[in-house]
Amino acid sequence: xxxxxxxxxxxxxxxxxxxxxxxxxxxxxxxxxxxxxxxxxxxxxxxxxxxxxxxxxxxxxxxxxxxxxxxxxxxxxxxxxxxxxxxxxxxxxxxxxxxxxxxxxxxxxxxxxxxxxxxxxxxxxxxxxxxxxxxxxxxxxxxxxxxxxxxxxxxxxxxxxxxxxxxxxxxxxxxxxxxxxxxxxxxxxxxxxxxxxxxxxxxxxxxxxxxxxxxxxxxxxxxxxxxxxxxxxxxxxxxxxxxxxxxxxxxxxxxxxxxxxxxxxxxxxxxxxxxxxxxxxxxxxxxxxxxxxxxxxxxxxxxxxxxxxxxxxxxxxxxxxxxxxxxxxxxxxxx
Amino acid sequence: xxxxxxxxxxxxxxxxxxxxxxxxxxxxxxxxxxxxxxxxxxxxxxxxxxxxxxxxxxxxxxxxxxxxxxxxxxxxxxxxxxxxxxxxxxxxxxxxxxxxxxxxxxxxxxxxxxxxxxxxxxxxxxxxxxxxxxxxxxxxxxxxxxxxxxxxxxxxxxxxxxxxxxxxxxxxxxxxxxxxxxxxxxxxxxxxxxxxxxxxxxxxxxxxxxxxxxxxxxxxxxxxxxxxxxxxxxxxxxxxxxxxxxxxxxxxxxxxxxxxxxxxxxxxxxxxxxxxxxxxxxxxxxxxxxxxxxxxxxxxxxxxxxxxxxxxxxxxxxxxxxxxxxxxxxxxxxx
DNA sequence: CTGAAAGCGCTTACAG
DNA sequence: CTGAAAGCGCTTACAG
Numbered sequence: 001x002x003x004x005x006x007x008x009x010x011x012x013x014x015x016x017x018x019x020x021x022x023x024x025x026x027x028x029x030x031x032x033x034x035x036x037x038x039x040x041x042x043x044x045x046x047x048x049x050x051x052x053x054x055x056x057x058x059x060x061x062x063x064x065x066x067x068x069x070x071x072x073x074x075x076x077x078x079x080x081x082x083x084x085x086x087x088x089x090x091x092x093x094x095x096x097x098x099x100x101x102x103x104x105x106x107x108x109x110x111x112x113x114x115x116x117x118x119x120x121x122x123x124x125x126x127x128x129x130x131x132x133x134x135x136x137x138x139x140x141x142x143x144x145x146x147x148x149x150x151x152x153x154x155x156x157x158x159x160x161x162x163x164x165x166x167x168x169x170x171x172x173x174x175x176x177x178x179x180x181x182x183x184x185x186x187x188x189x190x191x192x193x194x195x196x197x198x199x200x201x202x203x204x205x206x207x208x209x210x211x212x213x214x215x216x217x218x219x220x221x222x223x224x225x226x227x228x229x230x231x232x233x234x235x236x237x238x239x240x241x242x243x244x245x246x247x248x249x250x251x252x253x254x255x256x257x258x259x260x261x262x263x264x265x266x267x268x269x270x271x272x273x274x275x276x277x278x279x280x281x282x283x284x285x286x287x288x289x290x291x292x293x294x295x296x297x298x299x300x301x302x303x304x305x306x307x308x309x310x311x312x313x314x315x316x317x318x319x320x321x322x323x324x325x326x327x328x329x330x331x332x333x334x335x
Numbered sequence: 336x337x338x339x340x341x342x343x344x345x346x347x348x349x350x351x352x353x354x355x356x357x358x359x360x361x362x363x364x365x366x367x368x369x370x371x372x373x374x375x376x377x378x379x380x381x382x383x384x385x386x387x388x389x390x391x392x393x394x395x396x397x398x399x400x401x402x403x404x405x406x407x408x409x410x411x412x413x414x415x416x417x418x419x420x421x422x423x424x425x426x427x428x429x430x431x432x433x434x435x436x437x438x439x440x441x442x443x444x445x446x447x448x449x450x451x452x453x454x455x456x457x458x459x460x461x462x463x464x465x466x467x468x469x470x471x472x473x474x475x476x477x478x479x480x481x482x483x484x485x486x487x488x489x490x491x492x493x494x495x496x497x498x499x500x501x502x503x504x505x506x507x508x509x510x511x512x513x514x515x516x517x518x519x520x521x522x523x524x525x526x527x528x529x530x531x532x533x534x535x536x537x538x539x540x541x542x543x544x545x546x547x548x549x550x551x552x553x554x555x556x557x558x559x560x561x562x563x564x565x566x567x568x569x570x571x572x573x574x575x576x577x578x579x580x581x582x583x584x585x586x587x588x589x590x591x592x593x594x595x596x597x598x599x600x601x602x603x604x605x606x607x608x609x610x611x612x613x614x615x616x617x618x619x620x621x622x623x624x625x626x627x628x629x630x631x632x633x634x635x636x637x638x639x640x641x642x643x644x645x646x647x648x649x650x651x652x653x654x655x656x657x658x659x660x661x662x663x664x665x666x667x668x669x670x
Numbered sequence: 671c672t673g674a675a676a677g678c679g680c681t682t683a684c685a686g
Numbered sequence: 687c688t689g690a691a692a693g694c695g696c697t698t699a700c701a702g
Contacts, residue, residue, distance in 0.1 A: 008458075010679055021689045026681060033682080036687055053456040058679030061396050061694045067459075068439070075425065082417035090410065093442060097450070102459055104403070105440040107428055115432070121388040123343075123695095124402075124437055260623060288595060345695055356673045361697060368698080371671055393695030396678050458679095672702085681694085686687105 009052050018046055029054060056100075068104045069096055069309060070125035072116055072139060074132045075107045081253075084280075084298045085131060088153060091302025092129060099310060101126075110134055110195070113142045120146060127313045129153060129305055133163070133197045149312040153305050155197050155321075162312060164305040164322040166296045168198055171326035172205025172278050173212070175294060178328060179246060180213045184274055188221035188244035190235045191254030199224065202250055202278050218242075224250070232257040240267070246274035246334065252284055255291060275333040289332035296326050344387050353381055364389060391435075403439045404431055404644060405460035407451050407474060409467045410442045416588075419615075419633045420466060423488060426637020427464060434645060436461075445469055445530070448477045455481060462648045464488060464640055468498070468532045484647040488640050490532050490656070497647060499640040499657040501631045503533055506661035507540025507613050508547070510629060513663060514581060515548045519609055523556035523579035525570045526589030534559065537585055537613050553577075559585070567592040575602070581609035581669065587619055590626060610668040615661075624667035631661050 015022045020039065027033040028043035046052075060066050071092065073085060093103050104125055108115040116139055119125055128150035130139055140158050143150050151162040179187055189206060192199035203224070210217045221244050223235040236258055239247055249255035255277040259269070267273050269289055277284060277293040284291040301324055311318050350357045355374065362368040363378035381387075395401050406427065408420060428438055439460055443450040451474055454460055463485035465474055475493050478485050486497040514522055524541060527534035538559070545552045556579050558570040571593055574582055584590035590612040594604070602608050604624055612619060612628040619626040636659055646653050 012679075022680080023682080023689055023691095024687090027688090030681080034687055039687080051456075053458070055679050056457045056459060057392060057396050057401060058694090059681075061392050061679080061696085062681040064694065066392060071440070082421060086417060089440070090442060093440070093450075097453065100457070102454065102457075103440045105406075105424070105428070105438045107425060115428075118432065119437065121386075122391045122435070122437075123388070124391060264623065288599065347695075357696080358673055358675095358698080359671090362672090365697085369671055374671080390695055393678090394697075396680085396695080397697040399678065674701090676699090677697085679694105682692090684689105684691090686689085 009050060011052075011054065014043070014046060014050070014052055018043060066124055066126050067100060068102050068125045069306070070104045070106060070116075070119045070128040072128065072130045073105060073107045075109050081251075084296075087298035088131065088302035088305075091299035091304075092306045093302075094299075095303045095306040095310070101310075108139075111138050113138050116142060120148060127151075127309045129309055134195050135197055135200065136195070149309060151305055151309045151312065153301060155201060157197065160320065162308060162318055162320055164301065164308055165324070166301060166326055167323045168201040168278075168326075169205040169208065170323075171294045171296075171328070172202045173208040174205075174326075175276060175278065175292070175328045176206050176209035176248070177212060178330065179248075179274070179276065179334060180209060180215060182334070184245045184334065185215065186218065186221060186242070186244045187246045187248050187276075188223070188239040188242065189248050189250065190223045190226055190232060190239070190258060192224050192250030193227065194225055199250060205278075206248070226254070229257045233261045236261045236265075240265070240273070244273070246276060249275070249277045249279075251279040252277050252293070255279075255284060255293075259287065259291075270333050270335050280329075292331045292334040293329055294326050295329050297324070300324060344385060346387075346389065349378070349381060349385070349387055352385075353378060401459055401461050402435060403437050403460045404641070405439045405441060405451075405454045405463040407463065407465045408440060408442045410444050416586075419631075422633035423466065423637035423640075426634035426639075427641045428637075429634075430638045430641040430645070436645075446473050448473050452477060455483060462486075462644045464644055469530050470532055470535065471530070484644060486640055486644045486647065488636060490536060492532065495655065497643060497653055497655055499636065499643055500659070501636060501661055502658045503536040503613075503661075504540040504543065505658075506629045506631075506663070507537045508543040509540075509661075510611060510613065510627070510663045511541050511544035511583070512547060513665065514583075514609070514611065514669060515544060515550060517669070519580045519669065520550065521553065521556060521577075521579045522581045522583050522611075523558070523570075523574040523577070524583050524585065525558045525561055525567060525574070525593060527559050527585030528562065529560055534585060540613075541583070561589070564592045568596045571596045571600075575600070575608070579608070581611060584610070584612045584614075586614040587612050587628070590614075590619060590628075594622065594626075605668050605670050615664075627666045627669040628664055629661050630664050632659070635659060 011022050011025050015025050025043050027035045028040045056067050096103055106115040106119050130152040133152045133154040133156040140161055151164055153164055155163050155165045221242050226232055226235050232254055247258055249258055262269055269275050275291055277291055280293055280295045304322055308318050346357050346360050349360050360378050362370045363375045391402050431438055441450040441454050465487040468487045468489040468491040475496055486499055488499055490498050490500045556574055556577050561567055561570050567589055582593055584593055597604055604610050610626055612626055615628055615630045639657055643653050
């Protein structure tokens, strides 16, 4: 209860109590500038004892920093993406906190920059992480001329935009290659939104694998921009007609619908139809049969993105592109 | 590109350019204090034209505010809870932004206050929203003597702690009452963590309904603190043995496992066993059969919580408890 | 109606 | 090694 009365003690209070100048106190805390070891200890122990904590706001004003990093989270999420974002955020926070930065969260739609703009114009952040990218990305276009450091999680086609991403293209290529090698020759595709860069990468990986294996691609079994469950069901029907061996889902939300549809049609997985997902999520972990998919470390991705951003904020030169690894996880659905 | 050069113009720049004092500029912006209408317009239009935006940090320092509200998100989430948190956050942001506040996000485990503490001690927020409550809540206990306004989403047993919640107890009571009235007499329970206050409320609603209907409760068919899938499966087996008519799941994560288990055991839903969930999520929406559950408006909950917090921050007196509504959604699984 | 000045809580050249 | 002073960009009594 003692603290209740103490009420926000400031650097001036500390200085007065100790009979030194604010300068000295400041130096003791920051460790910068020459200062006697004895004085330093005296200040430090007083501070400890009286629970003094510098006001980051004031420090920020003096140094023209906010000690906040802004996060732009897409609002039009899919349930399935959420664990990814959550883990990513954990990774970001973890590394931000380690240098005494906080996370300012804002959410918005694909083409609505206003939340982002607000955050920037109000001078509330020192740097920004965009959690999703689009082939034509209004957020990036707004941010570029702003001169504020930012990185994207997920790839973009914008030159000079620093990006951190999992290697989706490589991952999909590997997964598809494995399937092709197992003799699963006709792999149909369902899902994905073309305006998301990641969709392009996944498609690229799919094509890469076919090229590497010398197997031609049948454009007739590729169903992109299929999102609503009805359209997914129709796509499944078409793939059944086209005698596909396997349905590769561009993401897990689609995969859930595909599995439901197959169940409804009494098509046994994997006996009559194999299924794989190009994404990674805990949602499909408990499915019966378990689903072959990719595995990414979202938390590590968050850490990496934040680290790169912090370097950028310090004015360092950074790699324009950081690609993180993945694992192909083979399960029952493609056996 | 023009903006690139302009570089952070300040109130002093504006004042000089217009030949007025900073005081005047400040008044024109805030609308406070007497000021000539003409002067006011002159300032305002200059500001517009030159994209001047006051530095919120500096304003904050002068007024001893941060214009941030802190959000404490639990780290040990379940996938199924995520849509709830996401929508809740949207509601919070929406109303925070309307009064020019931002959201500072931090995440932590049930008994780890350090992220919260850090945020508070660094003077980074003017108020806090706890997104989950526990029967013995370390966060609340840390926060109470701090004198910083805060509200919880979800109920707590702590007196004087302002809380905003859906009426889980009433909702569960209604749902169970409906089932009982349909002649579904033996309703088994699976899931829930006793240390979560919401579990207590749901149990309470379950009991209320039985009492109201004059039907005795069989403690043998209540399986709380069942979380892991193996334990859930075992609980399902026991309920099958005990001839339960229906399995009510304390939350949707549990419900998914229950459905999987029933499918594995070839028990038809709803013919051989009814199923209901005490929670609300989009995950079960696409299930076959669709699952009877409750429906809460998480976004509205976020709005309400933020509104209450803002009032608290203005020093107003607020209701200690705000309860929001719900809907009982009957679906195929209990037909 | 308007302005000079002090103040918010810190940092950091500049002297000594 | 230490301190007085100016400054970060705003607000707000207090005069006029």
